[in-house]
Amino acid sequence: MPELPEVEVTRLSLVERLRGAEITGVRVGKPLRWPLGCEPGMLTGRRIIDITRRGKYLWFALGVPSPPGGDGGGLLLHLGMSGSLSLTPGTPAPGPWDHFDLHTSRGLLRLTDPRRFGAVVWSDAPHEGAAGRLLAGLGVEPFDPGFTAAHLKAGLSGRRVAVKQALLAGDVVVGVGNIYASETLFLAGIDPRTRSERVSLARCGRLADAVRRVLARAVALGGSTLRDFRDAHGAGGAFQLEARVYGREGLPCQVCEQPVRRIVQGQRSTFFCATCQRR
DNA sequence: ATGGGTACCTGTCTGC
DNA sequence: TGCAGACAGGTACCCA
Numbered sequence: 001m002p003e004l005p006e007v008e009v010t011r012l013s014l015v016e017r018l019r020g021a022e023i024t025g026v027r028v029g030k031p032l033r034w035p036l037g038c039e040p041g042m043l044t045g046r047r048i049i050d051i052t053r054r055g056k057y058l059w060f061a062l063g064v065p066s067p068p069g070g071d072g073g074g075l076l077l078h079l080g081m082s083g084s085l086s087l088t089p090g091t092p093a094p095g096p097w098d099h100f101d102l103h104t105s106r107g108l109l110r111l112t113d114p115r116r117f118g119a120v121v122w123s124d125a126p127h128e129g130a131a132g133r134l135l136a137g138l139g140v141e142p143f144d145p146g147f148t149a150a151h152l153k154a155g156l157s158g159r160r161v162a163v164k165q166a167l168l169a170g171d172v173v174v175g176v177g178n179i180y181a182s183e184t185l186f187l188a189g190i191d192p193r194t195r196s197e198r199v200s201l202a203r204c205g206r207l208a209d210a211v212r213r214v215l216a217r218a219v220a221l222g223g224s225t226l227r228d229f230r231d232a233h234g235a236g237g238a239f240q241l242e243a244r245v246y247g248r249e250g251l252p253c254q255v256c257e258q259p260v261r262r263i264v265q266g267q268r269s270t271f272f273c274a275t276c277q278r279r
Numbered sequence: 280a281t282g283g284g285t286a287c288c289t290g291t292c293t294g295c
Numbered sequence: 296t297g298c299a300g301a302c303a304g305g306t307a308c309c310c311a
Contacts, residue, residue, distance in 0.1 A: 081305055115288050
């Protein structure tokens with residue numbers, strides 16, 4: 001489910017509420033993608049200092065009671081394909097897909113994830129241990145000033161894979177998943193099958209702009225709710241209503257009215273307009 | 280090093 | 296109605 005916009009929308013729906021909250025209990029359900037990596041009980045009594053995002057990961061920075069505000073490591077969380085977080089008052093009984101609960105002084109933070117491709121991982125610091133290994137090698141943030149045409153061009157050069165797959169790989173720029181890769185390439189007018197190394201500097205500039213515009217718009221609309229994405233307060237997103245190509249196979253392109261095509265690249269669906277998007 | 284494929288797991292939808 | 300098969304928003308890992 002979640003690409004950068006959904007993760008950021010989730011973060012925004014949590015951060016004000018949970019900053020300063022004390023962890024009062026932890027429940028671990030069925031195994032997720034990676035083990036938690038700590039004794040759940042050791043989290044009790046720590047406070048959530050901040051929630052930040054790196055790519056599609058959330059980092060819950062924790063503080064220990066003494067010294068007050070002292071560094072208390074943190075939890076790295078990934079929503080996988082089907083994960084979502086909710087923050088609710090009280091302690092509703094866990095359903096079959098609720099695999100991680102953080103009871104806090106501000107409510108119950110719950111990870112619901114039917115496919116269990118998500119994970120919650122303890123680390124002393126985001127750059128250390130298990131979190132460090134997961135975050136190492138991630139590309140630049142799309143809203144970082146370092147995400148320029150030149151950066152994209154350098155990242156794509158020497159790669160023979162299709163530009164769609166290079167965008168998805170996440171080692172050049174993070175956060176672009178399968179929906180937004182198609183949307184971004186449509187907006188930039190680039191055929192998703194174009195070999196990475198053949199995308200010109202000028203088109204890299206257009207592509208970088210498109211990535212920023214598509215992701216920012218998706219965040220503003222609360223993300224995409226294709227089946228079940230919700231922010232932590234249960235609100236769905238609306239970007240899917242503005243999708244130009246994703247999920248629109250056979251429907252007329254909104255620009256030229258030719259049918260949108262669907263192909264498979266690296267076992268994932270890609271949607272594009274063969275008229276508006278050029279190699 | 281790069282690129283291709285597999286694996287993880289479960290739900291939903293489609294077509295016979 | 297039942298059932299097999301395709302497909303789903305991600306990404307680490309294995310092998311050529």
